[in-house]
Amino acid sequence: MPYRRLPNTDNARIKALRTAIERHNSLFGQGVVLLDIRKLEVLLLNFENAQIRYRDSLQIQAAANKKFQKLVKNARLYISHFIQVLNLCVIRNEIKKEHKQLYNLEPDNFTVPDLTSNDAILYWGNSLIKGEQARLAQGAAPIYNPAIARVNVAFSLFKDAYFAQKTHQNTTIRELDLLTEQRAGVDEVLATLWNQIEGAFAYLPAKERLERCKEYGVVYYLRKGEKEISEDN
Numbered sequence: 141m142p143y144r145r146l147p148n149t150d151n152a153r154i155k156a157l158r159t160a161i162e163r164h165n166s167l168f169g170q171g172v173v174l175l176d177i178r179k180l181e182v183l184l185l186n187f188e189n190a191q192i193r194y195r196d197s198l199q200i201q202a203a204a205n206k207k208f209q210k211l212v213k214n215a216r217l218y219i220s221h222f223i224q225v226l227n228l229c230v231i232r233n234e235i236k237k238e239h240k241q242l243y244n245l246e247p248d249n250f251t252v253p254d255l256t257s258n259d260a261i262l263y264w265g266n267s268l269i270k271g272e273q274a275r276l277a278q279g280a281a282p283i284y285n286p287a288i289a290r291v292n293v294a295f296s297l298f299k300d301a302y303f304a305q306k307t308h309q310n311t312t313i314r315e316l317d318l319l320t321e322q323r324a325g326v327d328e329v330l331a332t333l334w335n336q337i338e339g340a341f342a343y344l345p346a347k348e349r350l351e352r353c354k355e356y357g358v359v360y361y362l363r364k365g366e367k368e369i370s371e372d373n
Contacts, residue, residue, distance in 0.1 A: 142350060142360035144334060146327050150191050150319070152359075153326050157184045159357030160333050183329060187322050194315040201308040208301045215298035216255045218291045219264050223252050225283055235280070243271030258302055265295035334358045 147153045157180065164177050226243065227250045229235040237247040244267040245253075255261055272288040282288065334353075341352045350360055 142362050144338075145359055145361055146330055147359065150187075150323070153323065153330065154184065154188060154191070156330055156357040156359070157187070157326065160330075160337070163356045180329070180333075183326065187319075187326055190315070190319045190322050194312070194319045197308070197312040197315045201305070201312050204301070204305055204308050208305050211294075211298045211301045212258065212261065215261050215265060215294045218286055218294040219261060219268060220252050220255060222268055222283065222286055222288070222291050223264075225285065229283060235275075235283075239275055239280070242274045243267050245271075261295075261298060262302065265291070265299070269295065 147156050161177065161180050161184065164180075223243075223245070226235065226240065226245070230237045230240060230247075231250070240247050244264075253260065253264055255264060269288060269292055272283065276282055334357075337353055337356045337358055338349075341349045344352060354360065
């Protein structure tokens with residue numbers, strides 16, 4: 141015996157609602173009263189709009205992320221290069237190793253910190269800029285190739301894009317939450333609608349009843365190994 145199952149995708153939910161609305165008049169002519177048709181139309185419109193807003197926010201986030209990843213790579217390169225040059229200056233005794241502490245770097249550690257995460261880039265970018273400013277304030281000569289100004293440009297572009305991307309992500313999460321909330325309401329309405337539709341055709345033979353219900357958007361599935369209902373059922 142085929143079993144009824146509510147839609148499991150947003151497009152299927154929209155299709156089911158639209159079908160019920162489009163078939164409403166013919167059912168009404170048979171004396172069947174569905175839920176308030178105006179409320180169904182508003183529900184469909186709101187759900188479609190929620191789906192569009194979520195898709196749009198997701199696309200905006202994805203497009204922004206492509207640009208963001210380029211800025212991440214560039215900032216990481218400049219930060220890594222600056223630390224390497226700083227270490228070389230210490231090795232050549234051009235900068236005292238104790239001055240590395242101004243950059244939050246350990247004096248005797250000449251490895252480049254892990255820069256794989258965005259948080260690490262934020263931390264080390266800020267540390268290098270503040271450290272170089274503090275060292276220059278003591279009358280020291282600036283580091284070149286790259287100069288801290290070049291590092292600051294790459295880092296600032298990264299930082300602005302990082303917080304913008306956070307905003308995009310939060311927007312997408314919020315739109316998804318709103319869409320998820322509406323899904324529950326749509327499913328509840330569809331369950332009531334389908335009960336009414338099945339009730340309207342309860343007097344028909346099983347096979348004809350299923351076919352008529354399908355016309356009004358009700359979805360049925362056969363379990364594995366089951367066959368379609370015969371004409372006699």
